[in-house]
Amino acid sequence: MFGLNGRQWRVISHAFVVLFCFFVVGCATTEKKVAVEDPYEDFNRGVYTFNQGIDDYISQPIVTVYDTVTPDFLQQGVGNFFTNLNNVQVVINDLLQGKIQQGTKDTGRFAINSTLGVFGLFDVAKYVGLQQNEEDFGQTLGVWGVPAGPYLVLPFLGPSTLFQGVPGATVDVLSNPISYATALPLVQVLSAVNARSEAEESLDFIDKSALDPYTFTREAYMQWRQHLITDGKGAAQASFDELEDEIFADESDDLELDALERELNASVEEVQELVFSTERAEFVEDADDDSEVDRTLDLLEVELKKSATEGLAILEKNNQEREMNRVGELADAPSPVDLD
Amino acid sequence: MSVGWVFFRYKYLFFLVLSCFVCAVNATEDMTAKDVVSTFQLRLIDAMSGGSALGFDGRYSKVEVAVRESHHLAKIARIVVGKQWRKLTKAQKKLLVDRFSQLIFSSYAKFFNEFSGETFSYVSEEETRRGGVIVHTLFEIPGDEDVKFDYMMKKNGDSWRIINIIANGVSDLALKRSEYTDVLSRKGFDALIGLMEQKIVSFSKES
Numbered sequence: 001m002f003g004l005n006g007r008q009w010r011v012i013s014h015a016f017v018v019l020f021c022f023f024v025v026g027c028a029t030t031e032k033k034v035a036v037e038d039p040y041e042d043f044n045r046g047v048y049t050f051n052q053g054i055d056d057y058i059s060q061p062i063v064t065v066y067d068t069v070t071p072d073f074l075q076q077g078v079g080n081f082f083t084n085l086n087n088v089q090v091v092i093n094d095l096l097q098g099k100i101q102q103g104t105k106d107t108g109r110f111a112i113n114s115t116l117g118v119f120g121l122f123d124v125a126k127y128v129g130l131q132q133n134e135e136d137f138g139q140t141l142g143v144w145g146v147p148a149g150p151y152l153v154l155p156f157l158g159p160s161t162l163f164q165g166v167p168g169a170t171v172d173v174l175s176n177p178i179s180y181a182t183a184l185p186l187v188q189v190l191s192a193v194n195a196r197s198e199a200e201e202s203l204d205f206i207d208k209s210a211l212d213p214y215t216f217t218r219e220a221y222m223q224w225r226q227h228l229i230t231d232g233k234g235a236a237q238a239s240f241d242e243l244e245d246e247i248f249a250d251e252s253d254d255l256e257l258d259a260l261e262r263e264l265n266a267s268v269e270e271v272q273e274l275v276f277s278t279e280r281a282e283f284v285e286d287a288d289d290d291s292e293v294d295r296t297l298d299l300l301e302v303e304l305k306k307s308a309t310e311g312l313a314i315l316e317k318n319n320q321e322r323e324m325n326r327v328g329e330l331a332d333a334p335s336p337v338d339l340d
Numbered sequence: 341m342s343v344g345w346v347f348f349r350y351k352y353l354f355f356l357v358l359s360c361f362v363c364a365v366n367a368t369e370d371m372t373a374k375d376v377v378s379t380f381q382l383r384l385i386d387a388m389s390g391g392s393a394l395g396f397d398g399r400y401s402k403v404e405v406a407v408r409e410s411h412h413l414a415k416i417a418r419i420v421v422g423k424q425w426r427k428l429t430k431a432q433k434k435l436l437v438d439r440f441s442q443l444i445f446s447s448y449a450k451f452f453n454e455f456s457g458e459t460f461s462y463v464s465e466e467e468t469r470r471g472g473v474i475v476h477t478l479f480e481i482p483g484d485e486d487v488k489f490d491y492m493m494k495k496n497g498d499s500w501r502i503i504n505i506i507a508n509g510v511s512d513l514a515l516k517r518s519e520y521t522d523v524l525s526r527k528g529f530d531a532l533i534g535l536m537e538q539k540i541v542s543f544s545k546e547s
Contacts, residue, residue, distance in 0.1 A: 131485070208542065209447065211535045212519050219518040220510055227509025232488065243513060246419060247494060247503055248470045253425070257414035258496070260437050265408060315537040322534055 037150045038218065044153040048214050051158060055196075055203070063197045077121040078194050082178070083132060084113045084120025089175045093135035097143045105130055134228055137175070138168025142229035151218055159221040373473040373493040373500040374465055380410035380502065381460040381477065384448070388455040396449050396544055403448035412494065412501035413441045419503075419513060420520040432529055439536045446543040457482040460489070473500070 038044065067075070087110040094103030109125040109132070117124040126132070141164045142148070149163030160166055173179050181187045210216035371379070383406035387399045394402070407413070417440040418425050428436065463476040472494050479487040492504035492513070504513035523532045 209451075209539065210519065211532070211539065212523050215519045215522045216515065219515045223510045223514065224508070230509075232509050243419070243492070243504065243511070244468055244470050244472060247415070247492075248472070253418055254415070254496070256433075257412075257418055257437075260434055261412070261414040263434070264414075264438055264441065315541050318534070318537050319541055 037148070039150050040152065044151065044218075045214055047153040047155055048217075050155060051153065054156065059196050062193060063200060066193050066197055067200070075194070075197065078190065079198060080113070080117070080123045081120045082191050082194055083123075084110060084117065085177050087113075087132075088177055089137075089172055090133055090135045092175050093137055093140045094133070096137075096140045097135070099135075102133060106133055106135075136168060137171035138164045138225070139229050141168055142225070148222070148225070151222065159217060161225075164225075370498075371500065373491075374462060374475055376410050376493065376500045376502065377475045377477065377491045378460070378462060380406050384452055385455070385458065385460070387448070388452045388458065391454045396453075399453060400445055400449040400544075403452065404445045407444055407448065408441075410502050411444070412496050412503055413437060413444065415494070415496070415501070416440070416503060416513065416516075420516040421524060422517060422521045424521065424524050428529065435533060436529075439533055439540070442540050443536050446540045450543040471495070472503075 070078075087106055091103055091106045091110065094100075094106055109130040112125040112128070112130070113120045113123060116122075123132075138161075146163055148161040148165070150161065152160045152162055152165065154160050154166075157169070160169065178188060178191050206213050206216055383402060387394070387402040387406070390398055390402065414437045417437045420440070421428070421436065425433070459480045461478050461480060463478055465473055465475045467473055472492060475491040475493060477489045477491070479489050481487070488506075488508050490506040491502050492506070493500045494503045495501075504511055506512070520532065523535060
């Protein structure tokens with residue numbers, strides 16, 4: 001991605017699995033073009049903010065304590081345990097989607113990890129080439145041709161969709177052994193804490209990097225669900241088809257865009273060329289003339305560092321001005337007394 | 341004055357000069373779409389290898405050259421704001437492309453900040469119906485699952501340029517377009533630029 005490394009994307013994908021499949025399952029369409037339906041956006045944004053509050057004041061502190069007091073190897077074991085139990089749901093959905101061969105492998109995975117892996121605490125199966133698959137009833141509905149329907153953000157549970165996500169989640173809860181551990185509420189709590197803990201890195205990433213975390217989450221979730229439903233087959237082509245018309249059809253702007261890019265690149269190239277020519281001159285010139293070369297290099301170095309720090313300083317100043325304006329607007333706003 | 345002394349004294353400049361040489365050698369005009377992608381990936385791995393030793397500024401310099409040479413940044417910036425591009429003034433367009441480019445460089449410099457033996461490997465490529473190319477690659481992380489990276493390429497003049505990157509089925513261009521058009525329509529151009537600038541600054545501080 002533009003600026004996002006592979007591990008982070010894998011973690012984000014995994015977080016969606018954990019967050020939205022463990023508790024609730026999602027959406028996406030079987031159509032090639034992923035059109036995000038969000039007719040309840042205002043409501044969804046409200047619930048999103050509510051969920052953020054719950055996360056900030058309840059989930060996050062609990063997870064921080066959990067991460068602090070639980071050694072990594074134990075967290076890994078707990079994660080493996082719940083992932084292994086989730087394979088019951090994976091196998092059921094393998095069969096419902098007609099993936100017999102994959103279903104056989106996933107059954108083998110569950111059997112190996114439940115026995116040799118000590119009730120799933122150790123992921124032994126991956127060492128014999130049996131990778132974890134991701135299947136849920138929301139995907140099954142997608143494979144059967146049920147459309148995703150409108151995007152929904154559910155209280156406490158997060159992203160979902162009306163026609164795939166909500167019914168999918170219901171069936172997944174029923175097919176997950178953890179749901180029947182009513183005599184062991186601690187296990188259910190641990191399952192929830194583990195899920196939230198595994199999602200920490202990606203939630204933190206979204207918080208830090210997204211311009212609009214709500215839209216980012218919605219778009220990434222819908223695309224990722226589509227990827228799961230199609231098992232990644234043709235996902236890139238589908239995405240290209242979706243955007244190709246826009247990329248290729250409207251080329252009237254291309255000259256303008258090229259000019260803009262050239263203009264912006266020019267200043268960078270100018271500095272690079274200056275440095276390059278000075279360096280070249282340095283090696284050509286007599287070694288006795290060190291002092292002059294030194295002075296030139298010193299000046300260049302100062303200039304380069306200055307331009308880099310100046311750029312950031314301008315942006316920081318802009319930020320501060322915006323913040324001051326915001327504070328000023330708040331101060332200028334009429335108080336309840338004034339209104340009276 | 342020995343070359344070794346100059347290196348230690350002016351290593352910042354040497355990184356930049358080296359980048360110039362790399363730019364010159366790797367002029368994208370004769371390169372295939374696959375070559376453009378693999379050169380970009382090599383440079384990215386190079387920046388990652390520098391890790392904390394390079395620092396944010398060092399990584400930024402490296403990825404800036406890598407991204408400028410391989411991506412059609414102005415085109416990407418134009419697509420992410422959708423139809424609203426035509427409503428922008430020339431100065432706004434320039435500002436948008438500039439801040440968008442800086443945000444991309446900063447993101448790479450922030451998130452590609454360490455190296456643990458990761459490699460990219462080429463898988464295949466396919467032509468699209470309108471003459472574009474998709475280059476399929478794998479990002480291999482030791483001890484972890486591979487991540488599929490698909491690069492959507494478009495020819496710009498004589499050079500192939502990256503227009504979109506799809507990681508494990510998630511299209512960054514589509515994702516950004518949703519985000520940017522949403523912010524533009526809800527909050528306006530100045531707010532969008534403000535948010536981008538906040539991110540650029542925060543990325544530089546959290547290195």
